[in-house]
Amino acid sequence: MLKALRSPATLITLIAGIAGVFLALYAWRLPPFATSVETTDNAYVRGMVTTMSPQVSGYVVEVPVKDYQAVKQGDLLVRVDDRTYVQKLAQTQASLEAQKATLASSHQQELSAKANITAAEAQVAGSRAAEKRSELAWNRIQGLNARNIAPTSDVEEARATLDQAKATVAQHEAALDVARQSLQTILVNRASLEAAVSGAEATVELAKIDLGNTRIVAPRDGHVGEVGARLGQYVTAGTQLLAVVPKDLWIVANFKETQLDGMQIGQPVTFTVDALKGREVRGHIERFSPAAGSEFSIIKADNATGNFTKIAQRVGVRVSIDPGQELSERLSPGLSVIVRIDKSAEPSR
Numbered sequence: 001m002l003k004a005l006r007s008p009a010t011l012i013t014l015i016a017g018i019a020g021v022f023l024a025l026y027a028w029r030l031p032p033f034a035t036s037v038e039t040t041d042n043a044y045v046r047g048m049v050t051t052m053s054p055q056v057s058g059y060v061v062e063v064p065v066k067d068y069q070a071v072k073q074g075d076l077l078v079r080v081d082d083r084t085y086v087q088k089l090a091q092t093q094a095s096l097e098a099q100k101a102t103l104a105s106s107h108q109q110e111l112s113a114k115a116n117i118t119a120a121e122a123q124v125a126g127s128r129a130a131e132k133r134s135e136l137a138w139n140r141i142q143g144l145n146a147r148n149i150a151p152t153s154d155v156e157e158a159r160a161t162l163d164q165a166k167a168t169v170a171q172h173e174a175a176l177d178v179a180r181q182s183l184q185t186i187l188v189n190r191a192s193l194e195a196a197v198s199g200a201e202a203t204v205e206l207a208k209i210d211l212g213n214t215r216i217v218a219p220r221d222g223h224v225g226e227v228g229a230r231l232g233q234y235v236t237a238g239t240q241l242l243a244v245v246p247k248d249l250w251i252v253a254n255f256k257e258t259q260l261d262g263m264q265i266g267q268p269v270t271f272t273v274d275a276l277k278g279r280e281v282r283g284h285i286e287r288f289s290p291a292a293g294s295e296f297s298i299i300k301a302d303n304a305t306g307n308f309t310k311i312a313q314r315v316g317v318r319v320s321i322d323p324g325q326e327l328s329e330r331l332s333p334g335l336s337v338i339v340r341i342d343k344s345a346e347p348s349r
Contacts, residue, residue, distance in 0.1 A: 046333055049245050131165035225242060289316035
């Protein structure tokens with residue numbers, strides 16, 4: 001037995017077996033290789049990449065930026081021919097002025113109507129005074145006529161004068177009612193004229209917005225991706241012209257569900273970047289995904305049919321990148337990283 005153990009082949013086989021056992025224990029992080037550090041290479045740099053598209057249609061007349069150029073918030077990226085929109089704005093402004101003029105005319109008509117009412121009221125007052133005089137004259141004539149000392153012609157004239165005075169009062173009162181109704185008509189139409197002015201003002205604002213949308217500007221500081229816009233190109237609303245990549249970056253690491261126990265928000269994270277020759281960058285756990293990645297897939301697996309094989313699901317962990325690191329300035333969305341989290345570390349507050 002001892003001779004068999006001393007043979008080279010047996011020793012090599014024994015050593016290989018022991019090495020295989022240790023490798024298996026290391027791969028499965030079993031004692032004595034158990035560790036609180038969890039690692040995943042299913043992780044990438046993420047950023048809020050904004051695809052820029054026009055909101056209006058027209059021909060591209062200016063593209064002042066080039067691929068991968070740094071831009072500031074408000075810098076012009078693409079300009080669409082604005083001649084049509086300038087004329088539309090002028091047209092809507094002219095329509096607004098016409099509506100305002102109509103409204104101003106309504107105010108003037110109101111003043112005229114009020115003056116007509118005042119004049120009609122004066123006429124009514126004058127006719128009522130004439131009626132009073134005619135009535136007094138008629139009463140005197142009646143007294144004289146009762147004593148047979150008034151000529152018949154005077155009686156008839158007094159009666160006719162009283163009837164005419166009453167008719168004049170009725171005529172002037174009707175004219176006063178017409179003047180008042182005219183004023184009411186003007187006031188009722190005023191609401192529609194004011195609404196027309198408000199509608200014209202809204203149309204002007206829409207025309208201004210459309211004119212402003214002919215200039216596509218950077219929404220924030222960052223870098224331009226590949227520029228797809230070309231001079232003379234006809235674009236419509238939604239045409240993808242270019243992308244702006246801001247400086248705000250973070251890491252999304254997809255850990256297996258069996259690795260999550262013990263992870264806490266605020267725990268320190270280290271990750272190495274393949275594009276930077278594996279150099280290390282620091283960060284912190286910012287938040288956890290509310291569901292496993294499979295829940296967000298378009299086509300979900302149906303585990304209720306056929307043979308079932310349990311697969312460890314992956315859950316996204318968002319990692320913020322600590323500021324003030326020189327290497328963080330060289331990160332770009334989409335880069336692959338390897339993330340390491342020590343679950344025994346205390347989270348920062």
